[in-house]
Amino acid sequence: MTPVIKKFPVDLHIRVGYGTAFLLLLISFLLTLYANSELLKQARLVDRSNKIIIQMEGMLSSLKDAESSVRGYLLIRDQRFLKPYDDSKHITDSLFNALQGQTFVDTAIRNDLGILRKLIEKDYQIASLSIYNAAQQQELSDDQKEKSFVREEVMGHIRTLVKRMQDIEQARLRSRLDEMTTRYRVLNAIILLSLAVSVSLAAYGFITYSRENKARRIADEKVADYQQKLKQQIAELDTANKALIQMRSIEKFASTGRIARTIAHEVRNPLTNINLAVDQLKIEIDGNTQYGEMLDLISRNSIRINQLITDLLNSTKFTELVYKRISINRLLDETLELAKDRITLNNITVIKYYSDDICDIAVDVERIKIAFLNLIVNAIEAMEPGNGILQLRTASRDNKCFVTITDNGPGIDTDSQSRIFEPYFTTKTKGTGLGLTNTQNIILNHNGHISMDSAKDKGTTFIISLDFA
Structure with missing residues (x-):
């Protein structure tokens, strides 16, 4: 009973320990998942900022190449110098479109990109006009020199605008990198803390289980001993x-x-x-x-009265016995031979459960046969002819020889069982009521013991114990 009572608090401690550890691990997993998603988000933003900065740098470099190409052409008037200029247009358009895609939701940058677009277009218009005029004239005119100054001014505005946009993205990049670093540290702290708490709770659960299990085992041993x-x-x-x-x-x-x-x-x-x-x-x-x-x-x-008194005296007095060593199995077989006619007449089935290695007993053979014969005859008379089953069993237990005689008759009611060995008591219509009294007298004379176990409609069993020789 004690182990059963102690089991509940032990299981509760273990469940609380492991349950809390599991809950913390689950929370840690969810926080880690959230932090990872935020890190991925910041990483995408950082990547976008890097791309914007690089694309702006590339676009500015392309414009510089175009400017150098135009200057070279104006000085030397060689068409080969215009190739970088033509390529820069395509490169600039491609980079500008990419920037628009990167800054689709960024209002401030998009406004600056609109201004930048106009400045770039103006720059290319001036450059195209300068190339056209140069193609018509051999030397630079004052107008061309003036337009060159205007173009340099436009390029200055473009550089300033690109620089401002790059500074904005650089500031954002630093902020996002700082936020990523902070989130990464927080994530590591959460993981380490949850891992430490989980390990502590798991250790607590294990230690509690070991301690309580030891106490329960000791209690179980005490209960088993009790x-x-x-x-x-x-x-x-x-x-x-x-x-x-x-x-x-x-x-x-x-x-x-x-x-x-x-x-x-x-x-x-x-x-x-x-x-x-x-x-x-x-x-x-x-x-x-x-x-x-x-x-x-x-x-x-x-x-008749004198004979009844003589029978009563004979059945209730201790007599001198003539002991002889004999096998109990053989003794039962010889007794069955004496009741052979009754067994055949009533068509009784006899089943023997003899122990093969049982020792001999020392008894007065003739008187013991009378005792066993009384029990066998009573069993035969109690059973229904044609359906009777008589079982005889021998066994060795506690240094004694046990004989069991069982029938499948109607059994004996509880009131009669307490009087079954009394003189002149009988449940049969014919009989003196001295047979079982005499049987008990013979068994007791041999320092043996006889008992009965019976139930209504379940048959009767007589158990006799005798000393070995």
């Missing part, structure tokens, strides 16, 4: 109870013998006087048939 002691005490009480029952049976048997001897003495004295008076009356009324028959009736009943 149970073993209780079983031993029950076995000792059962043995003492059986000894007490046997002692009471012997005392009851001895008391019955004393009462029987007293009754025999008190009855036989007047019975002897009656017999003497009857004999005297027979002499005096010699030849009177009517009175002679009446005196014969008195004489026959007197003899």
